[in-house]
Amino acid sequence: MGEREYDASSYVPPAEVGEMELVHPKTFIGKYIWSQDAKVIAIQYVITATSIGLVALVLSLLMRLQLGFPNSLTLIDPSSYLQYVTMHGMIMVIYLLTALFLGGFGNYLIPLMCGARDMAFPYLNMLSYWVYLVSVLLLVVGFFLPGGSTGAGWTLYPPQAINPGTPGVDGGIILMLVSLAAFIIGFTMGGLNYVVTVLQARTRGMTLMRLPLTVWGIFMATVMALLAFPALLVAALMMLLDRLLGTSFFMPGMLSMGELSSHEGGSPLLFQHLFWFFGHPEVYIVALPAFGIVSDLIATHARKNIFGYRMMVWAIIIIGALSFVVWAHHMYVSGMNPYFGFLFATTTLVIAVPTAIKVYNWVLTLWRGNIHFTVPMLFAIGFLFTFVNGGLSGLFLGNVTVDVPLSDTYFVVGHFHMVMAVAPILVIFGAIYHWYPKVTGRMLNDTLGKIHFWVTFLGTYAIYYPMHFIGLEGVPRRYYAYGETTFISDSVQALNAGITIAAFIVAIAQVLFLFNLVWSYFRGRESGPNPWQANTLEWQTPHTPPRHGNFGEELPAVYRWPYDYSVPGAKHDFIPQNVPPEEVEYEESSKSGGRA
Amino acid sequence: MVNSTPRGPTQKSGWQGLVSDLASDQRAFKNVPWGKAMMWIFLLSDIFIFACFLVGYMTVRISTTEPWPDASEVFALHIGSRNVPLLLIAIMTFILISSSGTMALAVKFGYEKNRRATATLLILTALLGASFVGMQAFEWTKLIGEGVRPWGNPWGAAQFGASFFLITGFHGTHVSIGVIFLIIMSIKVLRGSLETGRPGFLTGRKGRYEMVETLGLYWHFVDLVWVFIFAFFYLW
Numbered sequence: 001m002g003e004r005e006y007d008a009s010s011y012v013p014p015a016e017v018g019e020m021e022l023v024h025p026k027t028f029i030g031k032y033i034w035s036q037d038a039k040v041i042a043i044q045y046v047i048t049a050t051s052i053g054l055v056a057l058v059l060s061l062l063m064r065l066q067l068g069f070p071n072s073l074t075l076i077d078p079s080s081y082l083q084y085v086t087m088h089g090m091i092m093v094i095y096l097l098t099a100l101f102l103g104g105f106g107n108y109l110i111p112l113m114c115g116a117r118d119m120a121f122p123y124l125n126m127l128s129y130w131v132y133l134v135s136v137l138l139l140v141v142g143f144f145l146p147g148g149s150t151g152a153g154w155t156l157y158p159p160q161a162i163n164p165g166t167p168g169v170d171g172g173i174i175l176m177l178v179s180l181a182a183f184i185i186g187f188t189m190g191g192l193n194y195v196v197t198v199l200q201a202r203t204r205g206m207t208l209m210r211l212p213l214t215v216w217g218i219f220m221a222t223v224m225a226l227l228a229f230p231a232l233l234v235a236a237l238m239m240l241l242d243r244l245l246g247t248s249f250f251m252p253g254m255l256s257m258g259e260l261s262s263h264e265g266g267s268p269l270l271f272q273h274l275f276w277f278f279g280h281p282e283v284y285i286v287a288l289p290a291f292g293i294v295s296d297l298i299a300t301h302a303r304k305n306i307f308g309y310r311m312m313v314w315a316i317i318i319i320g321a322l323s324f325v326v327w328a329h330h331m332y333v334s335g336m337n338p339y340f341g342f343l344f345a346t347t348t349l350v351i352a353v354p355t356a357i358k359v360y361n362w363v364l365t366l367w368r369g370n371i372h373f374t375v376p377m378l379f380a381i382g383f384l385f386t387f388v389n390g391g392l393s394g395l396f397l398g399n400v401t402v403d404v405p406l407s408d409t410y411f412v413v414g415h416f417h418m419v420m421a422v423a424p425i426l427v428i429f430g431a432i433y434h435w436y437p438k439v440t441g442r443m444l445n446d447t448l449g450k451i452h453f454w455v456t457f458l459g460t461y462a463i464y465y466p467m468h469f470i471g472l473e474g475v476p477r478r479y480y481a482y483g484e485t486t487f488i489s490d491s492v493q494a495l496n497a498g499i500t501i502a503a504f505i506v507a508i509a510q511v512l513f514l515f516n517l518v519w520s521y522f523r524g525r526e527s528g529p530n531p532w533q534a535n536t537l538e539w540q541t542p543h544t545p546p547r548h549g550n551f552g553e554e555l556p557a558v559y560r561w562p563y564d565y566s567v568p569g570a571k572h573d574f575i576p577q578n579v580p581p582e583e584v585e586y587e588e589s590s591k592s593g594g595r596a
Numbered sequence: 597m598v599n600s601t602p603r604g605p606t607q608k609s610g611w612q613g614l615v616s617d618l619a620s621d622q623r624a625f626k627n628v629p630w631g632k633a634m635m636w637i638f639l640l641s642d643i644f645i646f647a648c649f650l651v652g653y654m655t656v657r658i659s660t661t662e663p664w665p666d667a668s669e670v671f672a673l674h675i676g677s678r679n680v681p682l683l684l685i686a687i688m689t690f691i692l693i694s695s696s697g698t699m700a701l702a703v704k705f706g707y708e709k710n711r712r713a714t715a716t717l718l719i720l721t722a723l724l725g726a727s728f729v730g731m732q733a734f735e736w737t738k739l740i741g742e743g744v745r746p747w748g749n750p751w752g753a754a755q756f757g758a759s760f761f762l763i764t765g766f767h768g769t770h771v772s773i774g775v776i777f778l779i780i781m782s783i784k785v786l787r788g789s790l791e792t793g794r795p796g797f798l799t800g801r802k803g804r805y806e807m808v809e810t811l812g813l814y815w816h817f818v819d820l821v822w823v824f825i826f827a828f829f830y831l832w
Contacts, residue, residue, distance in 0.1 A: 013621050013622070015622070016621075016622045016623055016626070017622070017623070021801050021802065023800050023801075120630045120634070121630070121631075121634065123798065123799040123800070123801070188638070188641060191641075192634045192637055192638055193634075195634075195637050196630050196633050196634045196637065199623070199624040199625065199633060200622075200623045200624065200625065200628065200630050200633050201622075201623075201630065202621075202622050202623070203622070204621065204622060205621060206621065206622065207619050207620055207621050208618065208619035208620075208624065209619050226637065226640070226641040227640070227641060227644050228644075229641075230641060230642075230644035230645040230647075230648055231644065231648045233645060233648075234645060234648035234649055234652060235648075237762070237766075238652060238762070241746060241758065241762060245746045245747060245758075246746070246747040247746045247747055247754070247755075247757075247758035247762075248656075248747070248754050248755060248758065249652065249656055249755065249758060249759075262747070264662075264754055265656075265659070265660040265661060265662060265753060265754065265755065266656065266755070267655055267656055267659045270652055270655045270656065270659075273655075274648060274652065277648075
């Protein structure tokens with residue numbers, strides 16, 4: 001037995017806070033619609049986010065159709081193409097990924113993993129979901145307005161976002177901005193809940209350094225979101241005034257369609273700074289929960305303690321802090337002071353250090369582990385590949401001199417889809433396969449899951465790898481058609497067609513996944529309370545799925561960290577967090593060799 | 597090899613002690629009720645909103661090529677035959693700062709379970725807050741009457757009106773929301789809901805006197821933000 005990180009003690013301090021007040025509803029509506037139970041709210045979040053995410057998926061397919069087989073569908077004209085680009089990006093980043101990780105997984109897992117009966121403020125939590133739903137509905141209404149939704153690109157850069165000629169400038173952009181503001185208000189309500197629950201409502205024995213990394217990732221992402229979303233709110237309000245009242249925060253005086261605009265003296269660069277002050281942390285708001293969840297998936301399915309737990313926690317905190325000082329690396333070509341570029345390139349490369357620590361620790365956790373190739377594990381390993389790939393192309397783009405020629409090309413599209421679209425989505429899939437048994441009491445179908453994984457994982461590479469090459473040729477993104485362009489070689493069209501075919505195959509695999517979700521709910525194998533033999537508290541609930549209040553009569557007490565897998569000498573290869581040291585069973589032969 | 601975590605008084609000092617205190621069992625901040633912790637975190641988020649507003653204002657003020665209207669003339673009150681600069685705003689600021697004092701007293705009497713004094717002071721705070729908003733409305737009316745609009749004004753850069761109405765409006769909304777909650781809280785105190793633990797109208801959860809302090813945090817924050825807005829708009 002070498003020196004290992006180990007934290008267990010038989011002493012558990014007495015409870016500091018009294019029992020939580022729970023409102024137990026009697027009616028169906030109280031239980032499932034206006035629910036204050038974090039688990040039900042989580043499922044509401046997941047269903048809403050997935051539904052709007054499917055819309056964004058269809059939009060991406062329409063875009064691919066136009067790029068791979070130009071003008072094959074008359075429905076897609078240049079302005080609707082721009083609208084697809086915009087809405088696809090906006091929905092995927094904010095309304096799907098942010099809402100799913102924080103609203104979905106955050107709501108379900110934080111109270112269970114911390115050993116709380118519910119979130120600290122259940123009523124506020126319920127409001128959070130309903131405001132989120134309103135923001136999604138506002139977004140959807142935008143599609144049906146005359147002129148359609150906005151086509152300004154998901155970054156909504158002024159002046160073009162509110163200039164005549166951009167699709168959706170009459171109504172779409174207004175609804176977009178209002179919807180964003182609503183999303184931020186709703187998220188703030190939820191986010192306050194997550195933070196307070198993690199900080200103040202843990203069960204006896206649960207120190208911060210005994211929290212599963214999933215909770216750490218979601219917690220830090222929430223803190224970041226609470227500090228980053230204000231910048232987006234301010235930018236949205238200012239742009240709303242520019243559009244509705246004719247103010248000039250962001251709008252310079254300019255000639256538009258042969259006429260002098262009524263705006264004067266605003267600063268478009270100010271918007272970019274505000275937007276990216278939100279936008280860059282947003283990348284990590286999506287990535288950190290994925291980091292946390294994947295750590296737990298890898299440790300559980302490799303039956304081995306996570307390598308360097310403390311380092312993992314500090315890396316999460318440091319990444320969170322650093323991500324607030326890198327935003328202008330999205331703006332190297334914006335015309336800002338060139339010295340900024342140097343500063344932000346440096347901070348950007350510094351952030352690679354804690355990120356690399358995390359990647360090494362995941363790999364070292366796998367090293368000589370007892371790896372079970374279950375579906376969640378496959379997705380977790382898939383994440384490692386796509387994340388490292390996307391991270392490496394990030395090193396290219398973080399350097400000013402390399403970034404300038406690559407700006408706004410398909411290289412950028414390939415990079416960020418690899419690192420912040422596919423990588424977190426793979427973790428979401430893995431997490432769904434992992435926790436579905438706890439949510440429903442039934443296992444997802446394994447064969448369908450493996451098909452889903454391989455098609456998605458390989459399809460990802462088929463889609464995004466070629467984009468890097470296309471981008472190196474200088475093909476700009478967000479273009480409807482390329483026409484006669486000398487610097488683009490003919491083979492690009494062939495690659496584009498291939499990407500489109502791959503995209504459709506991957507999309508079909510997602511239909512398979514949805515089918516699996518529904519089918520397994522009724523016909524899946526019964527899972528029992530702890531099918532993966534995991535240590536964290538959510539697997540130790542008396543009921544599966546857990547009832548309102550989570551833990552029955554008495555809250556569990558926590559005696560150890562969550563990664564006691566394959567402890568030498570122990571009879572089982574896992575020791576749940578709520579098992580006191582004196583109740584751990586040891587193998588007869590090695591009893592003397594076990595720990596005191 | 598077993599690292600039996602030390603219990604009882606913290607044995608580490610300096611930064612390590614701070615970290616292990618924060619990371620300790622059940623609660624990071626001991627003896628801080630959930631509502632109060634939530635309010636502090638919310639205010640942190642709100643600070644970022646106001647900071648972004650003020651940074652945006654500074655940016656447009658610096659980058660515009662038009663001259664910026666002179667604050668001591670624009671915000672002057674015409675009394676008798678002379679212009680008194682910043683008179684109205686001085687009164688408004690005085691009132692708002694005073695209301696922080698009455699709020700602090702309300703919190704004190706709340707913890708002493710002195711129902712009448714708490715309610716009286718809460719209502720007084722609400723009145724001071726409402727008169728602040730009233731004077732702000734007067735100031736807006738005066739400026740609008742002189743031709744200031746979000747998209748332009750007679751004296752110079754259009755961004756003056758835009759950022760003035762946006763930021764003071766956003767702050768005024770904060771004050772108004774605070775006034776509404778002060779009134780609700782004073783009704784709760786008067787009815788004795790905070791002593792009997794009567795369930796709230798919407799949330800269905802019991803009230804406690806700590807709620808007065810939580811509301812107080814919000815109110816002090818709104819006052820503090822005003823100091824910054826005052827400095828950046830009226831003194832710059």
